[in-house]
Amino acid sequence: MKTDYLIVGQGLAGSLLAWHLIQKGKRVLVVDRDEENTSSKVAAGLMTPVAGARFKLPAGLPERLSFANQFYWDVEERTGQRFFHHKRIARLFRNAEEPIRFQERSEEDPELKKLCAPLALPDDLIDTSQGGFEMKQGGWLDVPAFLECTRQWLLEQASYAIGSVRSEEVKVSLEGIRWKNIEAESVVFAQGWQAADNHFFDWLPMNSAAGDILTVEIPDFDPGGKIINKGKWLLPIGGTLFKIGSNYRHDFESDAPCPQAREDLERHLRELIDRPFKTVKHECAIRPIIRRSQVFAGRHPGHEKVILFNGLGSKGVLNGPWHADRLADHLIEGTPLPDSVDLRSNLI
Ligand SMILES: Cc1cc2nc3c(=O)[nH]c(=O)nc-3n(C[C@H](O)[C@H](O)[C@H](O)COP(=O)(O)OP(=O)(O)OC[C@H]3O[C@@H](n4cnc5c(N)ncnc54)[C@H](O)[C@@H]3O)c2cc1C
Incomplete structure (x- = not known):
């Protein structure tokens, strides 16, 4: 052939x-x-336009973002399948310095300002006490x-x-x-x-790292379809199911899920939301990092x-x-x- x-x-x-x-x-x-x-x-599968603690946009971001959006929509149209979900990402501040840094960066960079909107999350369900912002062009590729x-x-x-x-x-x-x-x-x-x-x-x-992800069931919890990011991310995947992750383990022996990582992610979730939850799946894989x-x-x-x-x-x-x-x-x-x-x- x-x-x-x-x-x-x-x-x-x-x-x-x-x-x-x-x-x-x-x-x-x-x-x-x-x-x-x-x-x-x-x-x-998160598409996160504003990543990192310094809120610095990488060079060429607007072009790559619109290229990716257009590409996934074109493939969906061509195949009649649905796998790309445009979702807002609520980025919650993690400490007292972040809002100040975010404010400074927004004033310096009009692109950052364009990508962000005020935070609008139900604060009775989620700890939004330190504030945050929402990213407009984020999404989830299944x-x-x-x-x-x-x-x-x-x-x-x-x-x-x-x-x-x-x-x-x-x-x-x-x-x-x-x-x-x-x-x-x-x-x-x-x-x-x-x-x-x-x-x-x-x-x-190669500097590959293992990463763990949990699938959790959270009844009576609706963050308006948004992805929440506060150090870790929480991704709604349909109904009462959410994914939470992730971590970077450079010192791994296999792609077996790590019990300590599960504990850490569950603790993080308890600090983030005021709701009981049940872990239904724990996955781990090795990402290629060069x-x-x-x-x-x-x-x-x-x-x-x-x-x-x-x-x-x-x-x-x-x-x-x-x-x-x-x-x-x-x-x-x-x-x-x-x-x-x-x-x-x-x-x-
Ligand atoms: C926990 C976790 C969370 C992540 N979250 C995100 C996220 O939110 N957003 C994001 O953008 N990225 C995320 N990533 C990173 C993302 O997964 C990677 O960037 C991407 O999937 C890497 O794709 P790849 O095709 O290079 O590698 P792989 O996914 O490893 O694919 C390689 C393929 O090659 C095949 N293969 C290998 N060797 C051979 C061979 N000799 N012969 C035939 N086939 C072979 C394998 O079976 C596999 O199917 C995450 C990764 C992990 C682990």
């Missing part, structure tokens, strides 16, 4: 790139291990639903297979690459944290036809569509990748 791009991994990264390459007229085969527990399948919809779309065009691609089995020549009976122009590894086992990329400074949550993409320095797309980190839902589009243009047209992202400009 011949294809243009063999994509290894159908997490968020592989899925986003497949959409962009196919929409730009390329043939793609995505091969995925179909594991139950991956970063993308466990991720909360990542497992997006992955499944993408998988179905790939299957319809014979562009998906279940399998495990060992990097050592991928033969690279000047003509292209070969894996088993597949011949492709190039191979893109979008393996998340498992890139650590890939002999082409075992030199990357350096400080920096996206790494592009061609291998020694192998033109071996490509990486990784490091989406905690802003993968927001930044991923824009980076996937840039990478697709880079592969097809040769347009340069941003220096901060291009693997070849970031050798260790």
